[in-house]
Amino acid sequence: MPDRNLEFGKFGARGIKGYEAAARQLDALAGFIATPVTQRRGMLARLNYLTRSERARAAARAAGLTVTDRTLKRWADGRATPSKKSLAQLETAYRQVRRQNVTRHLLQRLNRDGRGTRVEFHPLNQSGVPRPRQRDVSFRSLNVRQWDRMVQAWAAGDEEAMDAAWFDGITADLGSDYGSYEYVMNIGFAA
Incomplete structure (x- = not known):
């Protein structure tokens, strides 16, 4: 059973936390005002x-x-x-x-009456990792049906809760290699 990475990037891997990538996508779906506040x-x-x-x-x-x-x-x-x-x-x-x-709207849009939303996991970048230390991590997609914990944590701005929702809720459905997607290059939603 995989566990959390304690020294991510030690051998040259690059990426961001999965919950951060998901939060970016939720921000994009929220439709914030594009013009900067400084103008x-x-x-x-x-x-x-x-x-x-x-x-x-x-x-x-x-x-x-x-x-x-x-x-x-x-x-x-x-x-x-x-x-x-x-x-x-x-x-x-x-x-x-x-x-x-927008929390209520996003929950309806992502949960889609129990049908869920397709999520694409783009794995971390291992181009800087020596060949014997590279993991076998590939592009994956998954239909996530329960977004409640993730969206509520995102709305509250609680990073620990988002991380827990990502790790225990969303990536747990990837099977035995769910820990390989703690860090990713990008996340895509079909919402």
Whole structure:
């Protein structure tokens, strides 16, 4: 039974944690605002998203946006410019609120009433590993039917829970070599 890699990359393998690749795909499915927060258009789009209702404002406050409503209005009117720290806070709050808002939709989309979603596992890059130390790891695909743990952990921003959901939930269905997919080059969803 494979176990977690303690010294990944020691012999030259390259890749990222599988849950990080899955989180990137979930971020892509969430449809974040493409314009950076440092541009006025991107800042205004995020402000509109976070202040369009009382519920949105409350979620933004819970996500860590600490500036006053008066300051938010001044930013929107162009009478004040947010600092770098405030822009970072705005971006963090926006991403957290957006993740919470799309969680239910993503679960429906990925679980598909029990049919699940096809996931492609692109194995880690072993081109820098000496031939006798290379593992036999190949491209795999799997239909994942239960996304609840992974999506909930992603929405909460809990990396430990995402790692546990990835390792114990998603890759466990790959069979006896599930530990070989702790690190990957990429993950693809058919969602």
